[in-house]
Amino acid sequence: MFQESCFVLRAFLRHAAGSLYHIVIVAMSAGIALLLPAGAGRFLSFWSHVEHDTFSLIAVEMIAAVLLMGCFNSVHRSLRDRALAEAALGAGLVSFFPRRGPQARRRIHALKDEQGTGRSVMVIGSSGAETLMDQVGDLSSVLDKCLEAKILLVNPFNRDARARMQALAHPACTYPAFREEVRQSIALLKRLKAIGKVVKLKLYADAPLVKLVILGDYLWLQHYHADLDSQTMPEYVLQRNRKEHGLYTFYAHYFMQRWESPELPEYDLETDELVFRSRTGQEIRREPVEIGPAPVAAPSAETVRVDAQEAFRLLHAPGPYLPVRGYDLE
Structure with a gap:
């Protein structure tokens, strides 16, 4: 029930995101259309000031060159990514x-x-x-x-x-x-x-x-x-x-x-x-076949000998327990 509710919620959010995207695009285009005359007037006023100032003109040219380089690199990367995406889709990825x-x-x-x-x-x-x-x-x-x-x-x-x-x-x-x-x-x-x-x-x-x-x-x-x-x-x-x-x-x-x-x-x-x-x-x-738990392998004689010696050492160690005397490991 919880998974079905999450699936319905995700589908609703995807649909709402698509509708919101179209609303934002329409609002942006309307805003650009309304602001274009005022923006054009400001640009002409700014350019009349720049064309008589050598430093400002050089700065604008450098900024324009950087923007053009960024745009060309972005277009080149976009074309390369599109080619890779087409290859991935052709392979089914x-x-x-x-x-x-x-x-x-x-x-x-x-x-x-x-x-x-x-x-x-x-x-x-x-x-x-x-x-x-x-x-x-x-x-x-x-x-x-x-x-x-x-x-x-x-x-x-x-x-x-x-x-x-x-x-x-x-x-x-x-x-x-x-x-x-x-x-x-x-x-x-x-x-x-x-x-x-x-x-x-x-x-x-x-x-x-x-x-x-x-x-x-x-x-x-x-x-x-x-x-x-x-x-x-x-x-x-x-x-x-x-x-x-x-x-x-x-x-x-x-x-x-x-x-x-x-x-x-x-x-x-x-x-x-x-x-x-x-x-x-x-x-x-x-x-x-026997599907029960795998049998645990019996320890080797050397392992048993080492474990017994370790137990004997612990029993003789100082502590609250009484030591065991006369125990023959052999």
């Missing part, structure tokens, strides 16, 4: 968000909510944590209003994906945390399917390249960088054009190629199984 500040986040959320209502949603992501399940995320309300959702996420059950996550050796990108994020995304898709939404999920094993969201005639694109957080990367908005030669068509075709690939198993949201199909769509086999 309609919006660009270089940073994810609070105002940009609100703008992105409003645009995606407006573009995705009653549309088919197609997504390529990593774990879906920041795209699907976050209640203040980009698609938190879009998925509730969409007609159909096709989701591609990284397969957390694949050995290559697990090895890649463990090789990162980053405290914020651990395999258990990643698997938990995927588990929560799957739980959200199960909830959507339970309320009657047409939801399909497929899993891929290679490294994520782009974060891609298709909302009807609009496509949101973000690059996954190996060393940077994806939230710090710029986000582009592409729109489908009539000539079908823009970047929207390219990335939409890329999504469909990935989605229809027989190498990607489909996740059965009802039975928690990976369904493998042939190129003709016939089911080949099913593999049950």
Whole structure:
């Protein structure tokens, strides 16, 4: 209800801004027409004084030269910007968000909510944590209003994906945390399917390249960088054009190629199984998966030894506790 009220208010303000713009233009033209005779008389009087004063004449010439240079530079910049704008429109680029500040986040959320209502949603992501399940995320309300959702996420059950996550050796990108994020995304898709939404999920094993969201005639694109957080990367908005030669068509075709690939198993949201199909769509086999939290690896013997020695040192440290004597760590 609040979002609908905000949408109506924004539409009213846009309409009022357009009407106010036309009113201001008419008022300015009328004011110029009324003040033009008096202004012309003042200019002629000023010029009759300037033409007999050498210093004033030189000053006026310098000011006129600076104004002409500024005008020519402005025209040149305007023509260059127009050419760039035409190239961007030809490619389908309609919006660009270089940073994810609070105002940009609100703008992105409003645009995606407006573009995705009653549309088919197609997504390529990593774990879906920041795209699907976050209640203040980009698609938190879009998925509730969409007609159909096709989701591609990284397969957390694949050995290559697990090895890649463990090789990162980053405290914020651990395999258990990643698997938990995927588990929560799957739980959200199960909830959507339970309320009657047409939801399909497929899993891929290679490294994520782009974060891609298709909302009807609009496509949101973000690059996954190996060393940077994806939230710090710029986000582009592409729109489908009539000539079908823009970047929207390219990335939409890329999504469909990935989605229809027989190498990607489909996740059965009802039975928690990976369904493998042939190129003709016939089911080949099913593999049950355990979607629960990832098991925590047992500590090594060296880790246990170090922890035990540290505990023994703390017990013998001076303090309110009685020291423990005669404890053999070996």
